Every structure is written in C-alpha cells, then in structure tokens.
Amino acid sequence: MELFVQLLANTLQIGAVYVLFALGLTLIFGVMKIVNFAHGGFFTAAALIVTSVVPFATVELGAPLWAGYLLAAIVAIVVVLCLGALVYGIGFQHVLKDLNGSFILSIGLLLILNGAYLAIYGGAPRTVPQVLPGTVSIFGAALTAQRLALVIVAAVVTGGLYLLIERTRLGLALRAVAMDQEAAMLQGMPFKRVALYGFLIGAALAACAGVLMAPINAVTPVSGDEFLIKAFIIIIIGGLGSVPGAIIGGLFIALIESVGGYFFDPSTATLATFILVIAFLLVRPQGILGNVE
Amino acid sequence: MWNRLPGVWICVAFAIASVLFALLATNAYYTSLVVWVLTNAVLASALRFVLQIGELNIATAAFFGIGAYTTAITAVLLGWPFWLTLLLAPLVAGALSALFGWVTLRTKGPYFLLVSFAVTEVVRLVYTQTNAIGGNSGLVGMFPPMAIEAYYPALAVALLAATLFALYGVERSDLGRLFKAIENNDAIPRSVGLNVVFLKVLCVVIAGSAVGLAGGLHAYANNVIAPSDFTFFVAILALAYVKIGGEGHALGPVLGAALLTLVGQWVAGISAWENIFYGAVIVVTLLVFPGGLVGLAARARGLVTRSAR
Numbered sequence: 152m153e154l155f156v157q158l159l160a161n162t163l164q165i166g167a168v169y170v171l172f173a174l175g176l177t178l179i180f181g182v183m184k185i186v187n188f189a190h191g192g193f194f195t196a197a198a199l200i201v202t203s204v205v206p207f208a209t210v211e212l213g214a215p216l217w218a219g220y221l222l223a224a225i226v227a228i229v230v231v232l233c234l235g236a237l238v239y240g241i242g243f244q245h246v247l248k249d250l251n252g253s254f255i256l257s258i259g260l261l262l263i264l265n266g267a268y269l270a271i272y273g274g275a276p277r278t279v280p281q282v283l284p285g286t287v288s289i290f291g292a293a294l295t296a297q298r299l300a301l302v303i304v305a306a307v308v309t310g311g312l313y314l315l316i317e318r319t320r321l322g323l324a325l326r327a328v329a330m331d332q333e334a335a336m337l338q339g340m341p342f343k344r345v346a347l348y349g350f351l352i353g354a355a356l357a358a359c360a361g362v363l364m365a366p367i368n369a370v371t372p373v374s375g376d377e378f379l380i381k382a383f384i385i386i387i388i389g390g391l392g393s394v395p396g397a398i399i400g401g402l403f404i405a406l407i408e409s410v411g412g413y414f415f416d417p418s419t420a421t422l423a424t425f426i427l428v429i430a431f432l433l434v435r436p437q438g439i440l441g442n443v444e
Numbered sequence: 445m446w447n448r449l450p451g452v453w454i455c456v457a458f459a460i461a462s463v464l465f466a467l468l469a470t471n472a473y474y475t476s477l478v479v480w481v482l483t484n485a486v487l488a489s490a491l492r493f494v495l496q497i498g499e500l501n502i503a504t505a506a507f508f509g510i511g512a513y514t515t516a517i518t519a520v521l522l523g524w525p526f527w528l529t530l531l532l533a534p535l536v537a538g539a540l541s542a543l544f545g546w547v548t549l550r551t552k553g554p555y556f557l558l559v560s561f562a563v564t565e566v567v568r569l570v571y572t573q574t575n576a577i578g579g580n581s582g583l584v585g586m587f588p589p590m591a592i593e594a595y596y597p598a599l600a601v602a603l604l605a606a607t608l609f610a611l612y613g614v615e616r617s618d619l620g621r622l623f624k625a626i627e628n629n630d631a632i633p634r635s636v637g638l639n640v641v642f643l644k645v646l647c648v649v650i651a652g653s654a655v656g657l658a659g660g661l662h663a664y665a666n667n668v669i670a671p672s673d674f675t676f677f678v679a680i681l682a683l684a685y686v687k688i689g690g691e692g693h694a695l696g697p698v699l700g701a702a703l704l705t706l707v708g709q710w711v712a713g714i715s716a717w718e719n720i721f722y723g724a725v726i727v728v729t730l731l732v733f734p735g736g737l738v739g740l741a742a743r744a745r746g747l748v749t750r751s752a753r
Contacts, residue, residue, distance in 0.1 A: 186554050245731060250553055251500055255687055256730050258680050262723025269716035380565060383558045391554055418573055425566040432551060432559060 156292040158409050164298040166405030167305035171360040172378045173385040173397040174312060175353035181329035181392030182349030185243065185253035190382070191375025192264035193354045196234060197227040197361030198370040199268060202277040220282045224362045228355055235354030239347055247346060248332070261376075268372035276369035301363045308359055309398065312352070316394060325349050329392055384428050389439055396439055452612075455695070459605035467598035475597040479665050481705045482604035486658040487678065488685035488697030489611050490651040495691060496615065497647050498627035499552060502679045503544060503560040506567040507652040509674025511537040511659025513571065516583040516669055521576075526589050530660050537656020538649050545645035545652075564676045571671035582670030586663045600661045607654050612694045614650060623647050684726050690736025699737050 172194060179187050201223040208219030238260060246253040283296040316322035324345045327335040336342050361375070368374070385404050389396025404424055411420030462482070466475050487508060494501040511533035518529040548559045572580050588596045614620055622643055625633045634640045663669050681704075682697075689700025704725070708718070733740055 180554065186557060242727065242731060250557070251495070252730060252734070254500065254557065255683060255726060258683065259723045259726030259730065262719045263727065264723075266716045266719030266721075266723060269719065380562075384562060387555065387558050387562070418569060422566065422569050422573065425562055425569070428562055429547060429559070429566075432548065432555070 153291040154413075156290045158413060160289065160292045160294050161409035161413075162402065162406045163302050164294070165408055166402040167302045168360050168364055168378070169381055169385055169405055170309060170398050170401035171305050171356050171363070173382040173389070173401050174309065174394060175356035175360075176382050177386045177389065177392055177394060177397040178325070178356070179350055179353040180386070181394075182325055183243065183253070183346050184248045184250065184332075185246065186250065186257070187243075187353070188254065188257040188379070189238065189260040189264060190257075190353070190357055191379035192261055193231050193235065193357035194361040194364075194375035194378060195268060195370070195372060196264070197231050197358035198365040198374055199272055199277070199372070200227040200230055201362055201365035202279050202370050203272075205279050216280060216282055220279070220366070223365075227362050228358045231354055231358035231361075232351055235351050236347070239350050243350065244343060244346070247343075265372055265376075272372060274372060276371050278369050279366045282366050297367055301367065304359075304363060308356070312356070313394070315352075321345075321348060381424075384424060387428055388431060393439075399439060451695075455609075459602075459609070462605065463598050463602045466601040467595065476665065477706075477709070479597050479600045479604070479661070481702050482601055482608075483658050483662055483665075484682065484685060484701035484705050485698040486604050486607050486611075486654055487682040488689070488701045489608055489694065490655045490658075491679065491682045492686045492691055492694070492697045493611055493615070493651040493654070494648055495686070496620065496623040496627060497644050499549075499560075499644075500557045500683070501560050501648065501651065502557065502676050503541075503563045504651065504655055504682060505674055505676055505678035506544075506560075506564040507537045507541055508655040508659040508662070508678060509567060509571070509669075509671075510540055511656030512663040512669045512674070513577065513583070513659075514656070515660035515663040516586050517577060519586050519663070520583050526592065526664075530657075530664070533660025533663075534653040534657040537659065538653035541649045541652025541656075542645060545648035549641060549644045549648065561676055564674075564679065568671050568674055571674075578670075580671060582668065582673075584668050586667055586669075588664050596664065600665055603661060604658060607657055608694075608698060611650070611654055615694055619643075619646075681722070684722055686736075687726060688729050688736055690738030690740075692735055692742065693738045696736055696738040703737070 172190070175193075176187060176190050179185065179190070201220070204223035204226050205216075205219045208214045208222050209216055212219075214222065242256050242260065243253060246256055281297060283300055285296045287294050287296055287299050314322075316325060324335070324340050325348070327338070327340060328342060328345045328349075332342055335345075357375075360378070364370075364374070381404060385400035386393075386397055387400075388403060389398075389400030407424050407427065408417070408420045411417075411423050415423075462478055466478050469475050469478075487504060491501060491504045494504070514536040515529045515533045518524040518532055519526070524532075544560075544563060548556060548563070551559060571577060571582070577583060587593065588599075592599065615623075622633060622638065626640055626643060630640050633643070682701075685700035685704055686697045687700070688704055689696035689698065704722075708722075729736060735742065
C-alpha cells in the first residue's frame, strides 16, 4: 500500500510538469497546426531567468527567498511572453498551417535560442536554493514540500486553462479555430489574433513549467529539450491538439516512468514508453482523443 | 533522359572531378572533407526523396546510424570481409526501413514526423544500452583493407556520387512521378488502383538504403562511431541543407550540403556560435528566400530570359 501511494505520488509530481509542457504544445498545434520544436526554448528561458533573478533579488535587494522567487516567476513569465510575441511576429505568423515550413522554422529558432543560452549562461548546471524546505507525509508516502507545491500549482494552472477554454469567449474562439479555421473566419473571428493568443498561452504554460522546475532540478541550456521529446510522445498518445488528451497522456507516461523506473531502471522505462507509442500507433494512429483527418 | 539534360553531364563531370581529387590530393584533411560533403549530400538528398511523398522523415538519421553500425559490427566484432560489410549496410538499413515504413506510414503529416523522431531516439537508446556494441562509447577500429586504404576516399566519393545519381534517376522515372502524385493527393493514385501504402514504403526503403550505404562508408572513413553521432540532429542538419539548397530540384540538397559543410568548417568548435549560425541560416532562408539557392537561380534565370525577350 505504501509503495503504491509512493508510486502514485511520484507519478503526480513527474506528470504535473509533463502535463503543463504538453498542454502548451498541443494548444499551439490545435490552433496553428504547427509542431513547435522551439517549445523547450520557452521552458529553458523561464528556468534560466529564475536561476539568475533569485540570487539577484535575495543578495542585491535583500528580499526574503519566497519574495525573490515570486519576483523571478513574474519576470520569467513576462520575458517569455515577450519572447513568444517576438518569435510569432517575426516568424510563425508567416507559416501558419504550413507543417513542414513551421517545423523547419521552429528548429532554426531552437538552435538560435540554445546557442544564445549557451553563450550567455555557459553549459554548467545552475541551481536555485530550496524555496519550501521539508517533507510532507501523505498515507505513508514521503513527498518534499516543494514537489507537493509543484503538483498543486500545476493542477490549478491546468484547471484554469480548462475553464479558459471551456467557459470564455477567447476559449470558444480557440476551439472554433482549432476545429475549422475557415469556418471560424467566416463567422468573423480574427484568425491571426486568436492564433497569437493561443501561441502566447502555450508559451506561458511552458514558462510556468520552467519556473516550477527550476528549484527542483538543476537547469542547463538544454533542460527543455528532454521534456520536449517526452511531450511529443504525450501528445501523440493523447491525440494532437486535444487538451484532455495531453492531460491523460502526460499522467500515463509519468505512471509508466515511475513504475518502470522503480521496478527496472529509468532508461528501460524510457525505452518502454517509446515502444509502447509505436505499438499504440499500430492500433490507433490518431491517439486516444484525436480526430481522424 | 541524358541528352535532354545538359546539366546532368556537368554534374557527372563534377562527380568525376571529385573522385579524382579524392584520389590525387595528398592532404588527408581535404580528402576526408570531400567524403564528408558527399555523405551530407546523400543524407540531404534522401531526406528530400521522402519529402516527395510529402513526409518529413527524421528517421533518416536512424538509418544512417543503422548502416554505420551494421558495417562496424560485422567488420570489428565478426571480422567479415570488407566488401560484404559494406554491402550489408544498405541491405540491413533498407530492410529495417521497410519494417519502419510498414508500421509508421499508416500515419502522415505531424504524426509521421513525430513518430520518426521517436524512432530515431529509440534506436539511439538501444545503442547506448547494449554493451556488446560498446554502449555509450561506440565501436572503434573499422579500417579498409591495406590494399584499398590509399584509394578509400576516392572509392567512397565514387559510391556516394553514384547514390546521388541513382536517387535522381528514380526521381525522374515513372516511379518518381507516382511519388509526386501521392504528395499532391493520395486519393487519386488510390482511385486508379495503385497501392499507395506500398509505394510510400518503397520510397522510404529507397531513401533508407541510400543513407544506410552512406553510414557504412562513414564507418570506414571515420574509423570510430558512437551513438551520439546519430541523434535526430543529423536529420535536422540534413533538413537545413535541403532548405538552403532548395527543395525544388535534386541539385538543391547537394549544393546546400556542400555550402554549409564547407562554411561550417570554420564556425565548428565553438558550439554556441555554431548553433546560432545554423539556426540563423535556417530562419533567414525560410523567411526571406523560401526556394533556397535553386529557387534563387530559377528566379534569376526567369529574369534573364524575360529581359532578353
């Protein structure tokens, strides 16, 4: 029982970040019909900014750690939003719905971003001091307070996104554009603006994931790329463009990883997920909740 | 096909010149550079070959690695003869491409792209997890036999150039037209009774065998291979060559590979700037002249003929 709860807790904490990351990717795909390879760049930017703003705020400004971290979170999200708007304005708005073109563009951007991070921060892993020290015990399963906070924040953000998509006018526009862009435009929806909002929401989700992961794992200029590969697998399983699919897929992959990582070893678990995806595609090429094109 | 295309003869002359250069040049750096340029040209051409059916095949990198590993395993661990190890590289890569295509070509577009990406990572993980083939550090000691060693770069260049011509030949044949028809709208070829899935698999197999051979030659040219040589990044660079050179013509990827490989020689080593350089080249090309070098040339020729009139 204790083992079971522990594995479930591990699944939730790994899954929380996967879900945030994959949600952004799937949202961008749904609205713009592009596969954004540079999505990891947003994650890494946010995490790196946290690692430089937190020491600045606590040492230079003398702020308490939690305030420094909150400031860092705000700065990181704002900077990533600006970066997202810039990238959209220069590049992506010219290749909307062009699968190969946008993919190539996003690869170019990823190379530039990775190179820039490497040039600015160097390759060494960077860390942030623990914001919430201590461990919490739930039904006998040990969970650090930080990771528990991560799960809660990720759940709140995911819930917020769900409400945004299901209950607001913007959400309605996003869903309409994702379903049929031309029909949505005929109803008077400004496609390019809706696509920009979708892209920025996706970037903000990646930034959230980066901010939440910074105090937990050491950050390197390629941190985001590891999540990117996982996130691709998640959205293949869940169905490209499907929000509930990304949530189910994220938790599912996290479950395989935590159970497989416990009974075997992490690389076997990774290998198992890849093989599972390929087997999965044989049976259901469009993913759990995807639509047939 | 030959007499209608004077450009082909120029390419043949150029290929012969490269072989002679690899044969006669004494500086090992330059001969290995020529081999490397042609290896990249084959990778890029194979990527473009599958783009003919409208799919972006990241697993090009995986089949390059499979070719290299096939040659290395049979040569180093099993001690099989040189020609056999070289022949097995395209055969094994082609057979595995058939399996890969049969499984994954049920999907298309973004799904195929992401799956081919995942397959590349799986294959690389398998190398790192298998201690019998050297795990993370790979395999060392693939040498061509003494009798051939001096001519090896010329042999490699000749085989790679022949592969490029073969890919071009298929593209110009009726089979190539079928591939284009599938890209335009795969319901139409299906409606006249063609087996579209088989044709798609065939396209992936031809490209897979070509990069498999390039991988086998690479193993002997480099003497050392490791899993990190065969990440998805190989396919991404190949894509950059295709984009820079231009997708519109078979010459595009070759020109792109030559240009970027040679220019890349002096940004190489400083990894941060190397990334920024390749990234900037891709972004600028895509946004400013999407047709690449070949597209620019076609446009320039259009202007010339128009003004001549």
